[in-house]
Structure formats: C-alpha cells, structure tokens
Amino acid sequence: MSISPAVTPAQIQTPAPALRLSGICKSFGPVRALHNVSFELAVGEIHALAGENGAGKSTLMNIIDGIIKPDAGEIWVGGRPVDIRRPADAQRLGIALVHQEIALCPDLSIYENIFMAQINTAGKFWVDHDELRRRAQGVMDRLAPIPVTTRVGDLSLSQQQLVEIAKALTLECRILILDEPTAALTEPEAQRLFAIIRQLRADNISVIYISHRMGEIFSLCQRVTVMRDGCTVGCDELAAMTPDGMITRLVGRELTALYPAKRPSCQHREPVLRVEGLSDDRRFFDISFQLRPGEILGFGGLMGAGRTEIAQAICAIDRYRRGSVILNGQPVRLRHYCDSVARGMAYLSEDRKGAGLFLDMPIDWNISALDLTAISGGYGVLSQGAERRQAERLGLEVRLKKGRLSDPVSSLSGGNQQKVALAKVLSIKPTILFLDEPTRGVDISAKAEIYQILHGLAQSGVALVVISSELPELIGLCDRVLVIHEGRIGGEVRDAALTEQAIMRLAAGATASFTGATA
C-alpha cells in the first residue's frame, strides 16, 4: 500500500492529514468503549490525546494499530481510506504504537527485541545478527547508553520502556503513537525522549502523545484532543488553552466534586500499623512508617519503584528479610496472606484481571473468596443463601450496578469489576486496607464513587494505604504521601506541600524534603 495519496486540486490547498478517523464505534459486550469518535492528525505535528483512565484512549490506539477491530467507522491514512486488520497492516502503513504495558521477550537481547517485528516482515530466511546489532545500537544510543546485547530481563523497568520506544523508532514510521511513555521514566530519561520526539517532528513524522501529565502536554504538543467516556470532547490548539481549562474538559465537571473533602487529622490516634526497617534486600530497603486509624496514606513514585512489593510484603503475600511489622502494638510474623486476612488486613491488587478477580466466576463467588467462613455454617458447609445475602449487602455498600449475582464478573464494566474487587476486601470487615491503583481502568463516575467509598471507610476508622501513579488522585485523596524511589522512601509530603511537583521531584530521586509538618 502506498502512503502518498494521488494529488487532487483540493489537497494542494490543504494537505491531507496523516491520519483521520471518523465515526469509530466499539463495544465490549455491554460496555460501550468508544462512541462515534473522530480524530485528525496533521503531518508533522505532536498531537496530545488526553483523557481519564477508561475514557477510551487505549482502545482507540489499539484500533489504529489493528489490534482491535472497530464495530463501525472509517480510518484514512494519508488521505486514503484503509482497512487495518492486524498490526502488520498498520506497520506497512507506517504506524508504530508504543504500548503503555511493556511487551518484550525477557529472555532475548535488546536488539533481538527491537527487530522482532522486522524479522517477522522482512521475509528473509537468514537473520543477519551483526547488521541488526549495529542498527539497534545506533537507535539505542540516542536514548540511553546500554549495550544492545543485554538480556531484556536484566533491565530496569524504565530501561525496558526505552527499548519499547527504540523498537518503534526503527520502524521508519510516519505516525508514531506513544501511550504514556514517561510513566516509568526518570526525569533525565524523559527529557532525552522529548528531544527525540521534537527531532521526529522536524523530520515531518506525526506523533500521537498520550499522557496524564499536563506539563508534558503543554511543553511538547501543538494540539490536544480530549476524550471522555468513550467520546471525543473536542480538539484545541494548546496555545489557546490553560491547564485548568483542560482539566475541566477532561473531567467534565469541577475537579473538587471528584474528591471528597479532607477529613480532620487523625495524628493523635494510636497507630494500628507500624512498619520498621522493612527490607527484602532486593526490591525495597529500610521502609519505616506508621499508619493510624482513619488515615489515608498515599504511596507515590514511579512504576516499578517497589510500592506494590512493600504492600505485598506487609500483607505476607510476598516475603521480607529484615525489619518488623507491628499490628496494634504487637510485633507479628505473618506466614501467609490468610494470616493477614484473619487480622483484618487486606490487599487490593493493581492487576484486577490477573490477580484480583475470578473473571469467569459469578459475582457472589468472587465477593466471598477472601473469607469463606463468613458464608459457611459448621463443618465448613457453604450456605448459598448467606453467600447471596453477603453479596447483596456489600454490593449495595459499594454501589455495584449489576444484573444478577450469578452473572460472571467478566460481564461487568471495568468500574463495576473494581467495585466487586472492593466488595471482596470489605467482606472481612478490614481495619487496614492496602489499595493498589484502586481506580485503574475505571470510568470517571465510578472513580468518584470509589473515592466516596474510601472516604467513608476512613471516616469509620479504617486505615487505608493508597498506592497510585496518578498524582491528582494522591493529592485529592490522601492525607499524606510517602514517595518511594528505587525501593526506598524518598520523602514524605503532606498538607500544603502536597503538590504534583513535590511528588514528581521525590519520585525522580531529588533529595530535598518537602515535609510540611513534622511527623
């Protein structure tokens, strides 16, 4: 397929956009992911795509890349209607997508990963490793000085992200899509990436840039398309826009309504959980903090900084080597997660589909999974009636919108799936909850409801730890935030110092303290 269109008089006046989408619709079962989406990308522009999680950005990008087939709509590349059925089609049209999730083969070297797609499409029988190594090193050197013969599994998360980007850069693409490329990057790495993106633009390559970070969007991009609840809300020149105006667009309402009002301080209460010098000598080191009833403590930091591992070690899902966990003043040595559950301490997984829920199972079975004794009589005999009553009660508590309790969880939308996961941890009447990315992949209205529920829990005296990569969430929801940097507590921010900039600087490894008040 040719990229350059036949020249018609109309196109001489206005050059054909690099990419145009119109009327794209897509539903997953009962969930409408995209509705009548239109989008236009000019040649040689960096176009920001903004929207809350669950707004449909990733679905739209997957459609452009041929991973998902749209139910309706047209795609034009370089002024021609095209039919993209699989990623190889997109590649031929010069479209390269860098996913938010890293999808590399950990046992292969960097250069083998970088040329995975090309080895596939080149149609040659023999692979010229020397040639590939040279070319890969050339691309990789622009991003970071890492030898391309390194095994990908030995790289840090941010380095793996750079390999993903390098992979796309070698594809001589005309359209580059970057889905939250800086989520796992450190500040200097991000700056190098921005320089490369600007260079690409100068070479007339069009870039779609997806990000949650306002600062990046305003400094890098020319135009922004905002998506909300599966629809495009509008496309604007960024020069004529303010960050506040954009947030209002993103959320579709005043931001203050999204987060409940902060609760009075609970620093006078005795801590329910004390963690002292916790370390597994590998992924996290010397972690100490206190958690009080009614408090919402945030864990900030980059992806892969060790936040999840710390929470899982405390709950005995994972192991630690040094340090102690003190529950209600008593040092405990939990051997298994069920011991943690028995003491009213539960963990909500960030990986809802992989580790949080049993997707094929009915809603009520999912809710009762954490504690079967709550629904069984003597001798471990389960009562279906008790199971249904518990699911009804907790479903109401988390404002679950569902059909029948016997429906599989997979039939629910992302937001309602998350509410089932939440109902599951609430089934044990917890006193301490670790919530790992509690609103990931959840639409905005469910998000507000989840915040309300968490707020209500804190008010009733439950101590919460919220792990989140979304800075507004940490700031809107938490009383104070511990920022984790490379497995260590980089600092604590609270009160007036609780700002996006403060968290980002600590997450990137700055040493300055932003503590507003002393602990």
Next chain:
Amino acid sequence: MTINPLYVISKGRYSPLRWFGVLFRQREVGLTVIILAIFIVMSFTSPYFLTWANMKAMLLSFSIEGIVVVGMTILLIVGGIDISVGSVVCLSMVVAGQLFLAGVDPWIASLIGLASASLVGVLMGLTVTVIGLSHFIASLAAMVIVRGVCMIITQGTPLSLFTLPTSFKFIGQGALYGVPFVIILFFILVAVFDVLLRKAAVFRKVFYTGSNERAAAYSGIRVARIKLMVTILTSTLAGLAGIIYMARLGSATPTFGVGMELNVIAAAVIGGASLKGGTGSILGAVLGVALLSIVTSSLILINVSVYWQDLIKGLILLAAVSMDHLMNKYRSA
C-alpha cells in the same frame, strides 16, 4: 425478594431462544438429551437394549472407571491433569495382590495397595508444588515409573488371585437386592463428591484455584496445599478402582489400565471439565462416562465392528468440546 431500585437490571431480555441457550449452556442438560435420544433410537433398533440385563451390563462397564473419572474431574477443576491414573490403578492392584499371595490378609493388603497409590499422589503433588513442574510432566513421569514398578513387583507375569476369600470378592462381584455392589459404591461416591464439590468450603477453594491461581493466592488461599490435596485424592481414587478391579477380576495383571487415562480424561472433558481449570461437575462427569459407555454398547448391539469404536469415541469428544468452545465464543461476542 424485593427489587432494589439501586440495582440496574441490565439483562432483562427473556425470550424463548434465550432460555434455550441458557438450558444448553448447562453441559449436563445437553448430555442428558443426547443420552435420552440414544435410548429412544436404540430401544426401537434393538429389543435387547432396554432390558435390565443390558442396563446392568452398561452400568457395570463404567462404574469402576467412573470412580477414576470423579477424581480426574476434581483435578481438572483445580487446573491439573493426571495421565498416570492407568498405572496407579495397576499399582494398587499388583501391590495388594502380591501381598495377598505372600500371606497378608486381603483387607490389609488392599489398604497397603491403596496407600501406595496415595503415595504416588503425594510424590506427584510435591513435584508440582515444590519443584514447580506442570501436572502433565509430573504425571507423565509417574505413569512410566509406576508402570515400571508394577513390572518389577510382578516380574512381568499376571498374578492369579482366585484364592481370594468370597467376603473380599464381594466388593467386585457381589450384589445387594440384585444390584451389583460396584454400582452401588459408584453412586455413593458420586453423591458424596457431588455434595462436597457444591457445599464444602475446601472444595470451593478448588474452583477458585483452578479459575485463577494468582487471584486465589491473592485471596489468601493456600494454593499449593489445595493442589497437593487434589492430586493425592485423584491417585487415591484410582487406587480404590484398582482394588475393586482386583476383587472383580480375581487377578492382577501388570499391563492392566494401559491407555485408561485417555478414556478417563475424555469422559471428564465431555462432562464439562475444562483443561484450563475452574469448571466441571461430578454430575457432568458421570454423564460423560455414561455416554461413552452407552455409545460403545449400542455400537455392539447394532453390529458395528469393534474397530470403529475408538474412532467414534474420538469424534464424540471432538464434537462435545468444539460445541462448548463455540458456545462460549458466541456468548462472549
């Protein structure tokens, strides 16, 4: 029950077609319909089919193997598989037989035979949970090793056990009120495990583990313990079948049960158990094993050459699993 206005009933569409779909989504219903259809057709084709003698023969033919199918179904639900069951059936048989010939009381000899089968389950389960091999590999190794042990014990020759006391032979050959004891035992086991699987908290954890092992671990379930338990259970039930076979046949052959695992897995899968784990029922397993047996005996009654049996059984397996797969795809689309 009062309807809470907060709940949005999203799927309120009831149509006859939908009901039909719901009904057929239950594997048990589909199997029952097919079995009934064969019954109706066969009762017209062969006057011998609907006699008590034929019914008894068919029930007898699948009752002992059915015990192994029950164990296999539970193991499939937890996400495992055991291809060593044929060898383990043989192991308990030759261990008990050899001990009996050495002068041990037949009941005690049987208990030791049963224990040897359980021991295979323990070792396999530990290989899976501690070393971390897959059930398939662990049981493949066990299949070969245990068969070798049977050969060593018997030195390759069949054991003649016609001297077994009548009271012991009753397990395999006796009858209560005209119903063979083997059939009664099978249905008791079926009833017990059906209730356990639906009602017991421990067995609910089997479903959780098979449906999503990580999510089960993140729900505080000791996944390794559950998998070990079910692996031992499956081997033990295979061992039990071996003892009953011994009592029924009055002999123990070191080549007994070769290829049995395929029949057993086929029956469990036709009955609705998935190799991915998380689904399956005892009732389905019984219907699966019954269907295979009814088809076999029907083919004999209508004078189809025995050489066709395996081919037709294989096609039934393929049809049952394909239908299920397509149904799931249709449902999720």
